[in-house]
Amino acid sequence: MRKIKVSAEEQLKELKRGTVDIIPEDELLKKLKKSYEEDKPLIVKFGADPSRPDIHLGHTVILQKLKLLQDFGHEVHFLIGDFTARIGDPSGKSKTRPILTDQEVIENAKTYSQQVAKVLDMEKTKVDFNNDWLGELSPIDMIKIMAKVTISSVLERDDFTKRFKAQEAIYMHEFAYPLMQGYDSVAMDADLELGGTDQTFNLLMGRHLQKAFDKEPQCILTMPILEGTDGVQKMSKSLENYISLEDTPSDMFGKMMSISDDLMLKYYELLCRRSAEEVSELIGEIKSGKKHPMDAKKELAVEIVNYYHPEGTGEEERKKFEDRFAKNKIPDDILTVDVESGEFKVLDFFRDMEFIKSNGEGRRLIKQNAFKLDGKACKEETLDLKSGSEHILKLGKLRMAKIVVK
CATH class of the missing domain: 3.40.50.620 (HUPs)
Structure with a gap:
């Protein structure tokens, strides 16, 4: 043969x-x-x-x-x-x-x-x-x-x-x-x-x-060099703007949804296993307004997650995304953590929760307004928490936790 x-x-x-x-x-x-x-x-x-x-x-x-x-x-x-x-x-x-x-x-x-x-x-x-x-x-x-x-x-x-x-x-x-x-x-x-x-x-x-x-x-x-999630520099482990093949389905989907519309088009061209004709047709639909960029981005995120995780995982993550973000709904199974009152180190918490891999990554996301405290963008790395209060901390599209202050 x-x-x-x-x-x-x-x-x-x-x-x-x-x-x-x-x-x-x-x-x-x-x-x-x-x-x-x-x-x-x-x-x-x-x-x-x-x-x-x-x-x-x-x-x-x-x-x-x-x-x-x-x-x-x-x-x-x-x-x-x-x-x-x-x-x-x-x-x-x-x-x-x-x-x-x-x-x-x-x-x-x-x-x-x-x-x-x-x-x-x-x-x-x-x-x-x-x-x-x-x-x-x-x-x-x-x-x-x-x-x-x-x-x-x-x-x-x-x-x-x-x-x-x-x-x-x-x-x-x-x-x-x-x-x-x-x-x-x-x-x-x-x-x-x-x-x-x-x-x-x-x-x-x-x-x-x-x-x-x-x-x-x-x-x-x-x-071609694939730009990282920041859309500026090449995807790089040292620059911490990368999407790892070892990322959880949730993290992978969330990172895909965080990229710009322009970068999404390049990701379609370089990462998808569709034919050149199919990708060209899709890009044409987006540019003509026939397909909304958000819908195209969700489809891309589903495809990428399904490539590197069991088939069907991408659809599951899309539903979670729409429930948690698009519909602005706090999930019933949100991670809930008891914390002490007083000084609260945001980056330490995100690292402990495995939301980030390093302080550098966390600071970059905070600069990009990816950190939300009770629904509002927050650039503080240290918070002063009052006893008896509760807060929702969100990093990016899908990383979310509820803290209960003792």
């Missing part, structure tokens, strides 16, 4: 949908043709550093393209950067990232395969760890890799250029990151590597090093 069942031309046509760039496209077509003729799958690489324990929707833009390649019959490798995570990817960063401990990396990596399985067929997915080869490199090996790359070429990166001109510190280990990611492609004999547009330099480094080590260079496929 054939492994590769779709023609090279048809594969390329499907791969180009939603893609920013293919470098070089004619070379990828040749690889696909050879793969089809020889019925030999391409080795497809996608890496993620376990800098935080969660994989988010931004990653799924690429994961869905990997699933397409799996369906074509190619060999997908999900690379967990347990070595490179200790360096920290400087891409797009205006300052040096903190170096993670070995234990932090191990803990963060534990759930990656489980989360990726929500998109990829894990029976057809090879999971690799780059410490398996990078951790074995000797100092001489490292020098040989470094000798293949000039400092001037690394300084061409936009983020390094800005920091250099601003006389901001750039540390030597940050120069090492693109080299290590590039060497992954050498060690894996990758034919095709996928990444976001912010990774273009690192992806090209893999191609450069493969040539330098007399190997056939990989092709590169870049996907």
